[in-house]
Amino acid sequence: MSDEKGRDSAIEATKKRLLKLTKGLTPSPSDDVIKFLDPTYRPSAIDFPVPELILLAFRLLGFSWSGPEEKCRWTVYFNFLSKPVSVSRRKFRFSIAHDPSLNAADMSRLEGQLQKAAQAVEALIEPLAKQEVEAGNFVIANRYAEFDTRYRFFRGQAQAAYKRARRKPSKSGPSKATRKSLDSLSTMLTSDLNRARKHQVAGFFNATAMIDAFFSRLEHQTILLIGFLPSDRAESVFSRMSKKWDAKLKAVLDVEGDKTLKQLYSDPHINSFSVIRICAHLTGYGF
Known part of the structure; x- marks a missing residue:
């Protein structure tokens, strides 16, 4: 009342x-x-x-x-x-x-x-x-498909750009008139370097976006999984979802049953690099 x-x-x-x-x-x-x-x-x-x-x-x-x-x-x-x-x-x-x-x-x-x-x-x-x-009375939209599509898009763009950067220059080369010029060799080298650098830069930016999308997808998937864990009166669902990366991953992964994960988590000073190594190991879990 x-x-x-x-x-x-x-x-x-x-x-x-x-x-x-x-x-x-x-x-x-x-x-x-x-x-x-x-x-x-x-x-x-x-x-x-x-x-x-x-x-x-x-x-x-x-x-x-x-x-x-x-x-x-x-x-x-x-x-x-x-x-x-x-x-x-x-x-x-x-x-x-x-x-x-x-x-x-x-x-x-x-x-x-x-x-x-x-x-x-x-x-x-x-x-x-x-x-x-x-009290757990909220709804989280399942946006996994969106994050996954974004990750795969940027990954494909990065792979294509790096592939173009490694591609050898055209065999046709400059014309006979151009080769007579004293600057022809310098022009050819500069052109090849600029071409490769252009694709390398594109690959780098797309790879960076790919990594961001990967971690966004991973965190979103982890949050969705936490919602299906057994309820705990001592800790609300929102509190679990608000934890740091390592705690959230540990909540949904079988750390004790996986030797590699257990070894990575054995470091008491787990850092961002350790989290990345853990994420790289998640393919076996369907991540």
């Missing part, structure tokens, strides 16, 4: 704060005109990483909204400085549509108010979100 009272009081306090933060915003009496507003633009995703927080803010204030519709999850309608405005979560990001009479300064002010409103709602739900996560 006390928890419910505390939650209700927190909601009421947030509502009061939102009323101050959204000064100049009033509920729209009708959405008929707002649906056809122009122009529409998409603010930076950095400023609005979780647009749903804005929807929650408006719902707490009792503003009208609609959705889902085609290519649009939700839309909130309101007036800003007595001019019609709508904010929506569309297919390609968070969008704002507004009356043309609102200038850049007005829209900058509106964006600032929306960001502060989102922060207020985030502060409200943060304790509950942490509680749910610690």
Whole structure:
């Protein structure tokens, strides 16, 4: 009962704060005109990483909204400085549509108010979100195919580039007229070196991206596997997933039953190089 009272009081306090933060915003009496507003633009995703927080803010204030519709999850309608405005979560990001009479300064002010409103709602739900996560009530999307495809793509690009770098130059060589020039030999050598270096650089960058993709795939796979481990009351699933590399790998691998892994883990000062060696050994586990 006390928890419910505390939650209700927190909601009421947030509502009061939102009323101050959204000064100049009033509920729209009708959405008929707002649906056809122009122009529409998409603010930076950095400023609005979780647009749903804005929807929650408006719902707490009792503003009208609609959705889902085609290519649009939700839309909130309101007036800003007595001019019609709508904010929506569309297919390609968070969008704002507004009356043309609102200038850049007005829209900058509106964006600032929306960001502060989102922060207020985030502060409200943060304790509950942490509680749910610690209890294991969350879902992790299986993106293994995405990481695996990325790894194999960059690996193929790196192999192809290094192969081109090792390829011998064309046997045709320069023409007779070119060979008569005193600079012909220097030109040939420079051309061959530049060609090889170009492909080596491409191979290096693709190989670096391949390694990043490999570890992203490995960590994602490890996290997915941790979710299927037997429950432990002394440690939440989220705590297991938040551990360092070596601890996460040890949680899903049979270290004691594998001589190579046991030897790698025997070093009390296990470092990043040891982790790489462990990862190189994971092919036998289907990684």
